[in-house]
Amino acid sequence: MLHFILNDQTIQTGLAGGTTLLDFIRYHRHLHGTKIGCREGDCGACTVLVGELQGDTVRYRTMTSCLTPLVNIRHKHVVTVEGINPPVFQGMAGHAQSSDQLALTPVQEAMVAENATQCGFCTPGFVMSLTSFCLSGQGHLPGQAVAAIDGNICRCTGYKSIERAAGRIAGLMQNRGIQTPAVFAVEKGIVPHYFLEISARLKAMQAAGTTDPAAEPTVVLLGGGTDLYVQRPEEMTHTPANALFYRPALRQIREEGDFIEIGGASTVTDLLESPLMQACFPALNEHLKLVSSTPIRNMATVAGNLANASPIGDLSIWFLALDAALELRNGPLNRQIPLRDFFLGYKTLAKSADEVATSIRFKKPGKAHFFNFEKVSKRTFLDIASVNSALLLQVENDMIKEAGLAIGGVAPVPLFLKKTSAFLIGKTLPAGDPMENDLLHEANTLLQSEISPISDVRGSAAYKRLLARQLFFAHFMKL
Ligand SMILES: Cc1cc2nc3c(=O)[nH]c(=O)nc-3n(C[C@H](O)[C@H](O)[C@H](O)COP(=O)(O)OP(=O)(O)OC[C@H]3O[C@@H](n4cnc5c(N)ncnc54)[C@H](O)[C@@H]3O)c2cc1C
Ligand code: FES
Ligand code: FES
Numbered sequence: 001m002l003h004f005i006l007n008d009q010t011i012q013t014g015l016a017g018g019t020t021l022l023d024f025i026r027y028h029r030h031l032h033g034t035k036i037g038c039r040e041g042d043c044g045a046c047t048v049l050v051g052e053l054q055g056d057t058v059r060y061r062t063m064t065s066c067l068t069p070l071v072n073i074r075h076k077h078v079v080t081v082e083g084i085n086p087p088v089f090q091g092m093a094g095h096a097q098s099s100d101q102l103a104l105t106p107v108q109e110a111m112v113a114e115n116a117t118q119c120g121f122c123t124p125g126f127v128m129s130l131t132s133f134c135l136s137g138q139g140h141l142p143g144q145a146v147a148a149i150d151g152n153i154c155r156c157t158g159y160k161s162i163e164r165a166a167g168r169i170a171g172l173m174q175n176r177g178i179q180t181p182a183v184f185a186v187e188k189g190i191v192p193h194y195f196l197e198i199s200a201r202l203k204a205m206q207a208a209g210t211t212d213p214a215a216e217p218t219v220v221l222l223g224g225g226t227d228l229y230v231q232r233p234e235e236m237t238h239t240p241a242n243a244l245f246y247r248p249a250l251r252q253i254r255e256e257g258d259f260i261e262i263g264g265a266s267t268v269t270d271l272l273e274s275p276l277m278q279a280c281f282p283a284l285n286e287h288l289k290l291v292s293s294t295p296i297r298n299m300a301t302v303a304g305n306l307a308n309a310s311p312i313g314d315l316s317i318w319f320l321a322l323d324a325a326l327e328l329r330n331g332p333l334n335r336q337i338p339l340r341d342f343f344l345g346y347k348t349l350a351k352s353a354d355e356v357a358t359s360i361r362f363k364k365p366g367k368a369h370f371f372n373f374e375k376v377s378k379r380t381f382l383d384i385a386s387v388n389s390a391l392l393l394q395v396e397n398d399m400i401k402e403a404g405l406a407i408g409g410v411a412p413v414p415l416f417l418k419k420t421s422a423f424l425i426g427k428t429l430p431a432g433d434p435m436e437n438d439l440l441h442e443a444n445t446l447l448q449s450e451i452s453p454i455s456d457v458r459g460s461a462a463y464k465r466l467l468a469r470q471l472f473f474a475h476f477m478k479l
Contacts, residue, residue, distance in 0.1 A: 003205050004073050007031075007083030008194045010201070017071030018237045020229065021063075022046045024070055025080055033081035033124045037153075039066045040230050041296050042382070044152035047125040049132050050298075051077035052246065053202045057182065058195075060135040061269065061298040062128060062151070067229040068299065069222065069236065071243040075206050077198045081124035084131055084191050105190055107131050110168040118157040125152045126162060129294065130169050134190045137181030140174040142167035150381055151293030218242035221356060223265060224299030226292075227308040242356070245301065250358060253277065260364055264303030264327075264357040268315070272297070280364055287373040290314065293382045303357035306339070309347045309413070312385040312458075316343070316414035318373055320406035321390035324362035328355040336361075343413035368401070369394050370479045374471040378458075385409055386458040387467035391475040398429045405475075409458060410451035410468050420447045434476035444469050 004011050006029060015024065022039075025031050025048070037045035046065045050073055051058040058077060065078075086103050104112065107130045117123040126149055133139065133148035145166035154162060176184045185191045222228060222241035229236055244250055250265035253274045260276055271277050272288050281287070291297060291314045305315040306326065316339075324339045328351055339360070342350050351357075365371055373390045377383035387409040394402035403424035405417045423446050430437040453464035 002070055002074050003208075004070075004075060005077045005198060005201060005205070007079060008192075010205070013070065015070060016238055017069060017074075017243070018239055018241060019070050020066055020233070020237070021048065021068040021070060021073060021078065022065035025065060025078075031080050031082050034065060035121055035124060036066065037121075039233065041067045041151075041226055041292075042153070043122070044125040044129065044149075044293070044295065045122055047128045047152065047295055049077075049079035049128055049135070051079065051198060051202075053199060053206070056199055057180065058199050058202065060132055062132045062148075062295040063299050064151070064295045067225050069225050069229070069241065069243075071222070071241060072225065072245045074243075074246075075202060076246075077202060079128070079131075079191075081127055084127070086189065086192050103189075105131070106172055106188055107134065107165075107169055107190060110165040110172075111162075114161045114165040114168065116157055116161040116165040119155075122152060122154040122157075126154070126165075130166060131185075131190060133166075134169065134173060134185050134188075135181050137173075137176065137184075140170055140176070142170045145170040145173075147289075148294060150289075151295040221307070221353075223301035223304030223307075224267065226296050226300045227304055227310075244303070244356065245299075250303075255364070256361075258363055259361050261359050261361045262302055263359050265301050267302075268292070268297035268300050268305075269294075271302070281371060283372070287318075290373075290375045290377075290381070302360060306342070306360070307349065307351075307357055309343060309349055310384075310408075311346070311410075311412060311414055312388060312408040313414055314373075314375065314385065314388055314408070317388050317390045317406045317408045319360055319362065320414055320416045321371070321373075321392045321404040322362040322365075323392075323404050324360045326357055327359045327361065329358045330355045340416045340418075346412035365392065366394075368396055372475045372478045374474050374478075376467050376471065384458075387453075387464050387471060389468070389471040389475065391472075391479075393424070393429075393479065395429050398431075400424050400427050400429055405447075405472070407447075407451065407468050407471070410453040410464055412452075415451065417447055417450050419450055430476060434473050437476075440473065440476060444472055447472055 002013050025034050035045035037043035041064045047062050048065045049060045050063045051060045107127050111117050129149045129152050133145050146163050218240045220239050220241050222243050224245055244265045247265050250263040252263045254261055268291050278284050305313045319339050325336045326339050327336050344350050370393045375385045375388040377385050389407045392404040403421045405421045408414045434440050453461045455461045
């Protein structure tokens with residue numbers, strides 16, 4: 001049995017844990033405000049909020065319900081668009097009544113005031129993302145509110161009107177003062193009063209204890225599901241999964257001496273919000289905002305990115321450059337493997353199917369280190385890379401002491417460029433325009449000999465070679 005709260009209702013269900021939250025919401029609870037668009041995490045029409053207990057408060061993040069299995073929302077609070085209007089206007093079973101009987105929330109009012117909705121298909125998704133922005137308490141600037149809707153696509157209303165609505169909502173958040181986001185949101189009618197009781201209800205649910213899904217025999221390791229539910233959605237519904245998402249032991253990001261250790265189930269958002277990561281990587285936000293969209297970043301785990309073995313996995317490239325080591329565990333057995341030895345061939349890894357990637361560990365970059373990440377995709381945001389690259393350099397007195405260069409999209413695996421990295425070590429850091437530098441051109445010749453791109457939908461082999469060259473020079477321009 002799985003227990004969670006859906007809007008104001010406590011849910012107990014014996015459905016397969018692999019059932020998507022979207023199907024549960026629409027077909028089992030008949031809450032049709034949450035829409036089905038792409039079923040691939042791309043359009044945001046199915047966006048819901050998922051609230052997780054954090055001490056005495058509940059932290060809400062957006063997720064695409066089409067890629068979220070029920071097993072991942074165990075003991076969580078799920079909020080659909082029907083759950084944000086004042087309860088006095090809701091039907092007894094949580095079914096929203098017709099729109100003329102509903103009081104609009106300030107988020108919905110802003111959408112109406114700015115004519116930010118036309119056919120209305122995408123609107124619940126936008127409303128949920130903007131409601132999440134209000135509940136996060138993490139901003140009050142128009143740009144921040146617009147960033148919250150980076151996973152929502154609208155096909156018929158001009159984005160400018162949606163941006164203006166986001167701007168209005170940002171203005172509302174400027175008045176929050178020292179109030180907690182949830183109390184402020186309730187006071188302003190952004191969410192109903194029942195939100196203030198969710199923390200106690202989730203605590204009671206956890207304390208009551210229910211069958212641990214991990215105790216069941218499992219077939220697949222499941223992180224956020226953003227890869228598995230795109231690749232094999234039907235099969236995943238009935239495949240017993242070892243649900244690793246939300247496992248506290250796999251979510252920590254901590255410092256251990258000179259090293260940073262990141263739990264395998266940490267999400268991209270966890271990395272973005274980690275003060276440790278922010279201190280190590282000044283451009284963290286700029287770089288990781290190039291990874292998918294807010295709802296996907298809220299679900300996509302570090303281990304899932306590495307283990308799905310995509311040649312263009314952004315985090316694979318990032319951690320290859322850092323020379324990170326992966327910890328793998330199978331029951332009581334535990335081992336570490338350098339990430340640079342992990343990718344054996346196309347979608348082939350140096351690990352058994354049962355081995356769980358519990359953490360990744362890398363040496364903290366110091367003052368003498370430079371790190372940069374570059375990515376080129378067809379769209380700047382919400383797209384996977386044609387080619388991506390990361391470079392770590394340690395420089396002392398203008399001499400390169402250590403170099404780690406990784407490039408994705410140019411080989412069957414995310415590629416660490418062993419020869420080019422070794423070539424750079426011991427060289428003087430180029431001064432002046434990198435494009436005019438003979439040493440870097442020599443390095444690029446070596447780089448080109450290490451890669452073997454193929455032509456596909458992301459670009460021709462020649463184009464990818466050009467991109468690899470450009471990104472290599474771009475690193476030095478940035479640094
Ligand atoms: C709309 C969209 C946009 C995307 N954009 C990007 C992008 O810009 N950049 C990018 O790199 N990726 C992108 N992705 C791909 C995907 O989101 C990432 O690769 C993500 O990190 C996968 O993590 P997950 O936890 O969701 O993996 P899951 O789907 O849960 O699992 C993926 C694989 O990893 C295995 N696995 C999961 N956790 C573990 C573990 N702890 N130990 C061992 N094996 C494990 C699973 O068995 C499975 O084989 C995108 C996906 C979508 C749907
Ligand atoms: S239906 Fe498009 S993101 Fe879920
Ligand atoms: S209002 Fe029609 S898709 Fe956005």
